[in-house]
Amino acid sequence: MDYSIVIPAFNEANKITATLTAVTTFMRSYAPSFNVFVSDDGSKDATAQLVEDFAKNNPEVILLKNKHKGKGYAVYSGVQAADGDLIYIADADLSAPIGELRKLSVWIKDQGFDVVIASREGTGAQRVDEPFYRHLMGRVFNFWVRTIALPGIKDSQCGFKLFTKTSAKEIFNRLKIYGQEAKELDKAYLGAFDVEVLYLARKHKYKIKEVPVIWTYVKTNRLNPLQDSIKMAMDVLKVRFNDLRGLYSI
DSSP states (O other), rough: EEEEEEEESSOOOOTTHHHHHHHHHHHHHHHHHEEEEEEOOSSSSHHHHHHHHHTOOTTTTTEEOSSSHHHHHHHHHHHHOOOSEEEOOOOTSSSSOOOGGHHHHHHTTTTOOSSEESSSSSSTOOSSSSSSSHHHHHHOOOOOOOOTTEEEOSSSSOOOEEEEEHHHHHHHOOSSHHHHHTOOOSSSSOOOOOHHHHHHHHOOOOOEEEOOOOOEEOOOOOHHHHHHHHHHHHHHHHHHHHHHTTTTTT
């Protein structure tokens, strides 16, 4: 399998069919072989049923049903199932169009990188329709991330990332906060799983490349600006403490 696309989903009934249509249409013209894992995070709406309906005529699409443990665990579950030589994580809203995958793939196929992350920062990046307060929140959080865990990474939180199979399997198998030990939740939570993933990638000497992309803001009601920001900031500290305790050692 050339590519596995992992799409975490929580209550995405209003967009999941359109997203899967865009992804499968593009991938059929782009890659000799691919599959798409929709990793459902215990959705309460019709997301899972819509994926199953779509899969009836599109065998590349596979539904994974998870308990509600947050986006990080949904991605973890999808990566565990993925069998592509390259594994691409994409948000269900396709705020970065699926065609941006071309930009990321070049850096693995031609330049030998192991992890290539979409970035909303840097020359060539475009943020479309993003409210100022959301941009400000993101930059403040990124400053915290760069200070505590990931110096030099301009945008750790963009939801589109490409991995070699080898790097993805090792990194995600070592997650401590957002992996197998993640706890069941009672409400939506996005989390800072990207930070734990990229911290582990660096810890284990994988080559990381940031690639500027076009990204369009999609409104969401799932983020509690104050509560989630505090919890995410604490999770960044947990990553460093886990490392000091030797939990991420080879």
